[in-house]
Amino acid sequence: EVANSCITHSLSFSHCPIILMCEKQVLMALLDFICKVLMQPRVIQTVECVYVWTSLNITQFIKYGMSCLIQFEDFANANAFRLLNKYRNRYCTFNDDIQGTASVALAGIFAALRITKNKLSDQKFVFQGAGEAAMGIAHLILMALEKEGVSREDAVKKIWMVDSKGLIVKGRSHLNHEKEMFAKDHPSVNTLEEVVQKVKPTAVIGVAAVAGAFTEQLLKDMAAFNERPIVFALSNPTSKAECTAEQCYRLTQGRGIFASGSPFPKVTLPSGQTFFPGQGNNAYVFPGVALGVTACRVRHIPDEIFLITAETIAAEVTEQHLAEGRLYPPLGSIREVSLKIAVKIVDWAYKQGLASWYPEPADKETFVKQHIYSSDYDSFVFDDYRWPLAAMQTQNV
Numbered sequence: 001e002v003a004n005s006c007i008t009h010s011l012s013f014s015h016c017p018i019i020l021m022c023e024k025q026v027l028m029a030l031l032d033f034i035c036k037v038l039m040q041p042r043v044i045q046t047v048e049c050v051y052v053w054t055s056l057n058i059t060q061f062i063k064y065g066m067s068c069l070i071q072f073e074d075f076a077n078a079n080a081f082r083l084l085n086k087y088r089n090r091y092c093t094f095n096d097d098i099q100g101t102a103s104v105a106l107a108g109i110f111a112a113l114r115i116t117k118n119k120l121s122d123q124k125f126v127f128q129g130a131g132e133a134a135m136g137i138a139h140l141i142l143m144a145l146e147k148e149g150v151s152r153e154d155a156v157k158k159i160w161m162v163d164s165k166g167l168i169v170k171g172r173s174h175l176n177h178e179k180e181m182f183a184k185d186h187p188s189v190n191t192l193e194e195v196v197q198k199v200k201p202t203a204v205i206g207v208a209a210v211a212g213a214f215t216e217q218l219l220k221d222m223a224a225f226n227e228r229p230i231v232f233a234l235s236n237p238t239s240k241a242e243c244t245a246e247q248c249y250r251l252t253q254g255r256g257i258f259a260s261g262s263p264f265p266k267v268t269l270p271s272g273q274t275f276f277p278g279q280g281n282n283a284y285v286f287p288g289v290a291l292g293v294t295a296c297r298v299r300h301i302p303d304e305i306f307l308i309t310a311e312t313i314a315a316e317v318t319e320q321h322l323a324e325g326r327l328y329p330p331l332g333s334i335r336e337v338s339l340k341i342a343v344k345i346v347d348w349a350y351k352q353g354l355a356s357w358y359p360e361p362a363d364k365e366t367f368v369k370q371h372i373y374s375s376d377y378d379s380f381v382f383d384d385y386r387w388p389l390a391a392m393q394t395q396n397v
Helices: 002-010 024-038 044-062 077-087 096-116 132-147 152-156 177-182 192-199 216-225 245-251 286-296 304-315 319-323 331-351 364-369
Strands: 070-072 093-095 125-128 159-163 203-206 230-233 257-260
Touching: 070 096, 077 093, 077 096, 077 132, 093 096, 096 132, 096 203, 096 230, 096 257, 096 286, 096 304, 096 319, 125 132, 125 192, 132 152, 132 159, 132 304, 159 177, 159 192, 192 216, 216 245, 245 257, 286 304, 286 331, 286 364, 304 331, 331 364
Parallel strands: 070 093, 125 159, 125 203, 203 230, 230 257
Antiparallel strands: none
16 A cells, blocks of 8 residues: 555656666565564565566556556566466566567577478477476467467477476376476486487477586487587576587587577687577567557557567578577667567557557558657757857957
């Protein structure tokens, strides 16, 4: 109630730009105090639920309604999916850990397919990790496979997941709904290395923040099974990466197609080959998505928007980029990439009847450009004119 009152009062100055930040740590501290008074243990799930509920309801209640897009991230796995599913059709919102990461990862996969010269349906994926990032990527891969004409049942067969207890298999206890979907009818396998040896995937994707999970043996096996193995070490920070770019290129004799979640320097092999590792940064995704969604006032954000975003990012990767080992356009071109993503989203939204800004703009690129924030301002200093020095002198008449 105090937060509602304070923010309502602040936003009553309608001509002032307001940045609304609702810090989860503040809510945690407050709940800690309350729980000490009540002598009850704090449950982090309660904090996160209160945090999201407060953010969503405050922004809608005060002023903005469905015109306000809310992006949330860094929530516990179970909460992230539950809260996303609960609010995605009630508010204009998305979860960056689930949907943003999925989009940028799939963009990298699409770019990698231009190197392997085959289709998504020809791939078999093994994930190290089965949290929100892994599930988000897996579900978007399923959507892309279905778009390619693969049935949902056959698409699921192409995705294998390994968590802290080993391969996710049917009959294993304490599987949540998300993991059950990808559970295999297969004997238990305890380690990622063993899973790779048995499954022989075309791609391994690490999103569990387990440093060194992609061992020397695993990378050599991937190179033995595939002419161009796809290796995505997407965990952050660099110290938690499943392998380094140098390890991937060296142990696959330069044939590995590598992307990471953290930046790595260029790698030069003894053969003279030089690679510039691609970084799958979510910054490729959320600016363009937010721009497109808010420009044409999409009320709810379906997963198709993140598939469109992945396709658009991949299309911006040139043949020269691919030859250098890059799976993403340069980060310096993020503004141009975001514009193209937004234009694609706006075009799709009107075709699907999801846009609520009318009339539909004829030139959608110009329409989107009008909504892009610019940091270029006219001077706020008044023009200052001074008399010529000669005119300011005392004159004798």
